[in-house]
Amino acid sequence: xxxxxxxxxxxxxxxxxxxxxxxxxxxxxxxxxxxxxxxxxxxxxxxxxxxxxxxxxxxxxxxxxxxxxxxxxxxxxxxxxxxxxxxxxxxxxxxxxxxxxxxxxxxxxxxxxxxxxxxxxxxxxxxxxxxxx
Numbered sequence: 240x241x242x243x244x245x246x247x248x249x250x251x252x253x254x255x256x257x258x259x260x261x262x263x264x265x266x267x268x269x270x271x272x273x274x275x276x277x278x279x280x281x282x283x284x285x286x287x288x289x290x291x292x293x294x295x296x297x298x299x300x301x302x303x304x305x306x307x308x309x310x311x312x313x314x315x316x317x318x319x320x321x322x323x324x325x326x327x328x329x330x331x332x333x334x335x336x337x338x339x340x341x342x343x344x345x346x347x348x349x350x351x352x353x354x355x356x357x358x359x360x361x362x363x364x365x366x367x368x369x370x371x372x
Contacts, residue, residue, distance in 0.1 A: 240363045241265045243317075248366030255324050261317040261334030261363055268292075268313065269344040272351040274359065275308060275319045277330035277368075278294050283327070286354020288319060297352060302328075318336070324370045332368050335359035 242265075247259040259275070274289035279336050288298045288308035305321040317334050338360030340347040351358040 241336070243336060243363035245332065245334050245362055245363040245366040248368045250326055250369040250371065253326060253370055253372050257321045257324065257368060259319040259321065259332055259334075259366060259368075261319075263314065263317065263336070266313055266336060266361070267339070268339065268342060271335045271337050271358075272348070273287045273310060273313075273317050273334065274354060275306075275314075275317075276335055276354070276356055276359075278333070279326075279330040280329065282330075284333070284356050287328075289352060289354055289367075290317070291352065293367060299354065302316070316324060321368070324368075326328060326370045326372045328368060329370050330368060331365040333365045334363045336361045345372055 242264045244262045270292050271290045275287045276284050278284040290296045290308045305323045310317045337351050347358050
């Protein structure tokens with residue numbers, strides 16, 4: 240059974256930093272994509288950053304240069320370093336991972352890489368990040 244558990248959220252002032260962690264268990268796919276998403280009240284879930292099994296990363300334009308996603312391998316925790324935080328970064332942050340389809344379906348790989356939440360099979364429960372001005 241795959242489990243993803245986030246931690247590290249909190250409240251900070253504008254310009255501050257946080258480091259989110261996502262502990263993974265039961266995840267055995269060798270070809271995969273993992274990512275961080277966020278959802279603010281009244282808004283749709285938004286893809287923030289992704290990392291694939293080759294270690295390649297990609298970011299939403301809104302966080303590029305401020306956030307860093309990292310992971311050593313599929314069994315290691317997934318991290319998101321958040322720097323120069325802004326009030327508009329306030330949201331619940333979720334980590335997510337793709338399922339078996341990613342390994343053989345080119346379309347699924349493309350959609351996951353473009354941070355489409357519909358193509359991520361496993362989700363954590365979320366951690367709140369609040370940035371005050």
